[in-house]
Amino acid sequence: MISGVLTFLSIGSYAQDNNGSISALLQDPLILFYITAGFLFVVSLLVIAVALYMLQVLRHMARNAAMERAEKLGIEYKEEPSLWAKFDKWTTDAVPIEKEATVMLDHNYDGIRELDNHLPPWWKWLLYGTIIWAVFYMIAYHVTNSLPLSIQEYDNEVAYAEEQVRKLQAANPGAQIDESTVQLVTDAVALSDGKSTFNNICASCHRPDGGGDIGPNLTDQYWKHGGSIQDIFKVVKNGVPNTNMVAWGGALSPEKMQNVASYVLSLQGSNPANGKAPEGDLFVPKAEEKVASDSLKTQASL
Numbered sequence: 001m002i003s004g005v006l007t008f009l010s011i012g013s014y015a016q017d018n019n020g021s022i023s024a025l026l027q028d029p030l031i032l033f034y035i036t037a038g039f040l041f042v043v044s045l046l047v048i049a050v051a052l053y054m055l056q057v058l059r060h061m062a063r064n065a066a067m068e069r070a071e072k073l074g075i076e077y078k079e080e081p082s083l084w085a086k087f088d089k090w091t092t093d094a095v096p097i098e099k100e101a102t103v104m105l106d107h108n109y110d111g112i113r114e115l116d117n118h119l120p121p122w123w124k125w126l127l128y129g130t131i132i133w134a135v136f137y138m139i140a141y142h143v144t145n146s147l148p149l150s151i152q153e154y155d156n157e158v159a160y161a162e163e164q165v166r167k168l169q170a171a172n173p174g175a176q177i178d179e180s181t182v183q184l185v186t187d188a189v190a191l192s193d194g195k196s197t198f199n200n201i202c203a204s205c206h207r208p209d210g211g212g213d214i215g216p217n218l219t220d221q222y223w224k225h226g227g228s229i230q231d232i233f234k235v236v237k238n239g240v241p242n243t244n245m246v247a248w249g250g251a252l253s254p255e256k257m258q259n260v261a262s263y264v265l266s267l268q269g270s271n272p273a274n275g276k277a278p279e280g281d282l283f284v285p286k287a288e289e290k291v292a293s294d295s296l297k298t299q300a301s302l
């Protein structure tokens with residue numbers, strides 16, 4: 001009894017849900033358009049089918065009337081070729097089977113005879129068209145140079161693409177920063193942005209002062225993957241496989257990665273309390289990098 005009631009309720013619930021889905025479907029503003037378009041399509045097919053059938057009936061009636069007229073006049077009835085037959089004759093210039101003797105050649109290969117049929121007119125039109133096009137192509141592309149050749153079109157497209165890239169780079173200078181073009185920035189605004197990024201995503205592993213926790217100490221001169229601005233930018237962008245250092249290239253813009261890499265270098269020599277022991281190899285910066293690093297330290301102290 002209980003199972004029957006549950007079954008009834010489930011069926012009723014399904015019916016209500018189904019009715020609700022149907023109601024929502026009928027309220028779709030496009031459903032009327034689809035129904036109307038489908039109805040018109042079916043009606044069109046029926047009209048075409050009826051029209052073709054009526055044409056066949058009329059053609060049959062006209063043929064019978066012509067045969068009766070010829071019989072009354074005592075002449076032989078010759079059926080008029082259909083429009084399709086006329087079109088086929090016009091495009092192919094084919095010789096009827098009953099007239100093949102007029103184009104029969106003297107060649108005989110074990111009883112196989114050869115017909116001297118003409119080339120189809122459509123094939124000759126195509127040939128003449130290609131000749132005309134070849135003349136036009138030669139004049140336009142090679143004589144007057146009015147139209148560019150493929151290699152010229154390619155060069156034009158490449159030049160246009162390079163121009164668009166230059167415009168985009170001019171509008172957004174930070175977008176062109178990569179491992180080969182990254183620069184050590186000393187601007188206070190850029191370093192402030194780098195510090196904000198560092199505190200948000202780097203401090204959890206390197207500590208806010210850069211002294212190192214899960215990650216290495218960033219304030220000494222020992223580095224696992226190089227201590228230049230290019231090396232640090234690359235680590236921030238691509239991460240380090242099989243470590244906690246994930247790649248931030250998909251989350252940070254090139255400009256922000258340059259700023260945070262520059263801020264990391266500004267921490268050099270700050271010697272925070274309880275800093276982690278050095279890891280990696282001693283990195284000695286080049287003379288120009290040393291000058292930029294000293295400038296960073298001065299900027300950070302201010």
